[in-house]
Amino acid sequence: MSEQPRSPALNAITDFLFERQPKKVGWTHIFGASLLMLFVIQVATGGLLALYYSPSSENALASVRYIEQQVAFGSFLRGVHHWAASLFVIFLGLHLLRTFFWGAYKKPRQWTWVAGVLLLILVLGMAFTGYLLPWDMKGYFATKVGIEVGALAPVLGGGIKRILQGGAEMGIKTLNRFYIWHILWIPAGIAALIGTHLYFIRTRGITPPGKRVDEPGEPEKPFFPSQAWKDFGGMAAVSLVLVLLAVFVGAPVGQPADPNTTSFVPRPDWYFFSLYQLLRIFPGELEVIGGVVLPGILILGMLLLPWLDRNPERKISRRPLARAFGAVIPLAVVALTIWGWRSGHSLEQQYAEQNAAPAWYTPEKPPDNDLADSGLYDLYLPLRCGNCHDVDPKGINAPPSLYGAGDRYQRAWVVKYVQAPSRRRYEDKDVRPTIRMPDYQLTPAAAEKLGAFLSGETGEDSLLHPAVDWTVRDTAMIAQGRELYQKYECNSCHQIQGEGGEIGPALDGVGSRLKPDWMYTFVGDARRLIPDTPMKDFDLWESEREALTYYLLSLREPAQ
Amino acid sequence: MEKILDTLSDYSKGRRKLLLYLWMGAQGILAALILIPGLRYVLQPLYEKVQTQRIQLGDFRAVPEGEPTEIDYSVVRQAGYRVQEQQNFVYVLRTGNTLKVFSPVCTHMGCNVAWNSGSQEFQCPCHGGRYNKEGQVIAGPPPKPLHVLPSEVDDGAMWVTLGELPS
Numbered sequence: 236m237s238e239q240p241r242s243p244a245l246n247a248i249t250d251f252l253f254e255r256q257p258k259k260v261g262w263t264h265i266f267g268a269s270l271l272m273l274f275v276i277q278v279a280t281g282g283l284l285a286l287y288y289s290p291s292s293e294n295a296l297a298s299v300r301y302i303e304q305q306v307a308f309g310s311f312l313r314g315v316h317h318w319a320a321s322l323f324v325i326f327l328g329l330h331l332l333r334t335f336f337w338g339a340y341k342k343p344r345q346w347t348w349v350a351g352v353l354l355l356i357l358v359l360g361m362a363f364t365g366y367l368l369p370w371d372m373k374g375y376f377a378t379k380v381g382i383e384v385g386a387l388a389p390v391l392g393g394g395i396k397r398i399l400q401g402g403a404e405m406g407i408k409t410l411n412r413f414y415i416w417h418i419l420w421i422p423a424g425i426a427a428l429i430g431t432h433l434y435f436i437r438t439r440g441i442t443p444p445g446k447r448v449d450e451p452g453e454p455e456k457p458f459f460p461s462q463a464w465k466d467f468g469g470m471a472a473v474s475l476v477l478v479l480l481a482v483f484v485g486a487p488v489g490q491p492a493d494p495n496t497t498s499f500v501p502r503p504d505w506y507f508f509s510l511y512q513l514l515r516i517f518p519g520e521l522e523v524i525g526g527v528v529l530p531g532i533l534i535l536g537m538l539l540l541p542w543l544d545r546n547p548e549r550k551i552s553r554r555p556l557a558r559a560f561g562a563v564i565p566l567a568v569v570a571l572t573i574w575g576w577r578s579g580h581s582l583e584q585q586y587a588e589q590n591a592a593p594a595w596y597t598p599e600k601p602p603d604n605d606l607a608d609s610g611l612y613d614l615y616l617p618l619r620c621g622n623c624h625d626v627d628p629k630g631i632n633a634p635p636s637l638y639g640a641g642d643r644y645q646r647a648w649v650v651k652y653v654q655a656p657s658r659r660r661y662e663d664k665d666v667r668p669t670i671r672m673p674d675y676q677l678t679p680a681a682a683e684k685l686g687a688f689l690s691g692e693t694g695e696d697s698l699l700h701p702a703v704d705w706t707v708r709d710t711a712m713i714a715q716g717r718e719l720y721q722k723y724e725c726n727s728c729h730q731i732q733g734e735g736g737e738i739g740p741a742l743d744g745v746g747s748r749l750k751p752d753w754m755y756t757f758v759g760d761a762r763r764l765i766p767d768t769p770m771k772d773f774d775l776w777e778s779e780r781e782a783l784t785y786y787l788l789s790l791r792e793p794a795q
Numbered sequence: 796m797e798k799i800l801d802t803l804s805d806y807s808k809g810r811r812k813l814l815l816y817l818w819m820g821a822q823g824i825l826a827a828l829i830l831i832p833g834l835r836y837v838l839q840p841l842y843e844k845v846q847t848q849r850i851q852l853g854d855f856r857a858v859p860e861g862e863p864t865e866i867d868y869s870v871v872r873q874a875g876y877r878v879q880e881q882q883n884f885v886y887v888l889r890t891g892n893t894l895k896v897f898s899p900v901c902t903h904m905g906c907n908v909a910w911n912s913g914s915q916e917f918q919c920p921c922h923g924g925r926y927n928k929e930g931q932v933i934a935g936p937p938p939k940p941l942h943v944l945p946s947e948v949d950d951g952a953m954w955v956t957l958g959e960l961p962s
């Protein structure tokens with residue numbers, strides 16, 4: 236029987252499947268295949284998301300919301316894209332750790348290792364450039380901080396900052412170039428490095444575990460079927476985790492980026508927590524150490540590792556120095572990641588960490604009568620504020636009643652708000668009126684008058700006045716209130732830091748806005764104050780009301 | 796590969812060597828013709844000048860004395876191909892007849908600071924930097940005081956000159 240010549244494609248597949256590899260290769264070698272799969276998933280889902288995404292500061296967030304809410308499976312695909320990035324970082328870290336502990340970076344596989352380290356840098360670059368694309372608060376400020384880290388580089392810092400931003404400040408050009416880096420240049424670099432990495436693996440082979448550099452290899456076995464099934468098993472497990480995360484957790488969508496905000500606390504994704512924490516550890520002029528020097532030394536050390544470590548042994552038990560570094564550095568990164576994850580969640584926490592509490596609630600002095608009168612006659616009446624702000628308390632679908640405004644609002648907040656009014660509730664054409672408070676361009680002096688008048692408008696007969704000294708900051712009660720907030724699922728209707736529902740107003744800064752007695756009354760019996768409110772009736776104990784009020788009082792705006 | 800190297804070694808002699816150098820030089824010039832404009836294209840942001848603008852911030856006498864006051868302004872700027880109106884703000888500190896205008900940008904990582912009248916300090920939400928009312932660092936990671944912008948009072952009106960903040 237004459238043998239038919241085989242096609243080159245068939246030859247390549249056969250060569251690949253029956254590639255010889257050391258016998259001891261097993262489950263610890265499955266990360267590479269999963270990484271390849273995750274990269275393909277990232278490219279595929281990214282390409283699909285780009286069909287609907289619009290890279291402009293006006294439309295980016297709207298297009299992301301459109302993908303999330305209206306495009307079939309948009310939310311799922313975005314979730315897959317989001318979580319595949321996290322899994323990519325985890326698996327790349329594991330892959331590098333395995334290579335390190337097996338001494339697989341040693342001769343003749345130095346360049347295979349270097350390609351892997353460069354891949355890690357590019358993957359983190361992908362994550363960083365992907366942040367900004369929704370143009371939401373987190374993306375905007377996390378990117379701003381990231382660019383400032385680049386600006387810390389000696390001599391070149393200013394230039395790096397300008398090139399990353401595309402100009403002197405962040406804007407449309409920053410978004411455009413981050414988008415193109417994210418979808419073209421960095422993925423092209425990753426694809427090239429993966430190709431290089433695979434080429435080196437094919438030509439240099441896989442490291443025989445435990446052998447010295449100068450020792451001959453050990454008996455070999457083909458890749459198929461044993462290792463191939465293990466790789467497929469790993470890929471299946473990763474896919475399952477990815478789908479579950481995409482379905483049950485999804486990818487967050489934040490509030491629109493507001494470059495002028497003074498209260499948003501940006502936090503990066505978990506894989507940048509270690510860097511984030513380093514920035515917090517080194518204050519003042521030392522910031523360059525946390526932002527540039529230490530990460531730079533780590534990356535440079537990793538790149539030069541095959542040439543720095545000349546010990547011919549591969550067994551980790553015979554490499555004491557490598558064992559020490561291999562334990563200390565990953566543990567330090569994990570510890571910094573956990574530290575970063577646990578700290579800096581809020582301004583309150585940040586100041587508590589500095590052993591200095593933020594300014595707490597202080598009762599305001601009674602308004603000056605003349606000032607209040609001029610507020611009424613010079614402003615409230617001529618501006619016809621009463622046309623919208625009825626004196627009858629209503630629900631959420633109308634501008635708030637100003638009857639008893641002095642019992643409800645803190646004067647400092649009113650003074651600030653009337654100078655730059657903003658929508659307090661989420662827009663909803665079907666439910667809430669599209670009208671909004673006009674900006675009367677009030678001067679600070681005029682705002683003081685209006686604030687004085689409104690703060691004198693007391694008279695909520697239904698207001699409760701518990702015997703609590705709200706001026707004392709009770710951290711135990713604040714913690715208890717935070718737990719109650721979660722227990723009663725207040726976040727199903729209210730948002731804090733962009734997380735939660737959109738039925739009620741966001742509670743960021745509520746401690747600077749509302750007076751404690753009013754909040755105490757409202758959380759337990761909301762209809763007592765606003766008869767038509769959709770706020771649920773919670774049957775709270777007095778101590779629970781008190782704790783919740785303390786917690787809300789702790790959600791303060793930095794500027795009052 | 797060996798075949799290519801053998802062929803190239805033939806070119807290392809005499810007239811062929813000259814031809815090889817000429818060919819390589821021509822290729823180099825052609826590559827530079829594309830690479831140099833490409834590099835300059837990428838580095839464009841380094842060469843862009845920041846527009847300096849003089850903005851009026853309002854009546855000096857209306858500013859409360861001794862406490863930083865936030866003043867909003869809008870400015871028309873060119874951002875790439877787009878000319879747009881940007882809303883922004885500064886903090887103004889009036890002490891007697893002198894005026895100081897602070898940029899709200901934290902010198903640590905570029906977030907906006909807020910004035911807290913209760914604790915009499917500027918506070919940054921990003922990494923907890925704090926400054927006193929003169930803009931000097933009192934706690935947290937900022938390496939420098941808040942930037943003071945060039946300003947003047949002209950016929951009762953406050954003016955500030957906006958440009959690029961130093962890094």
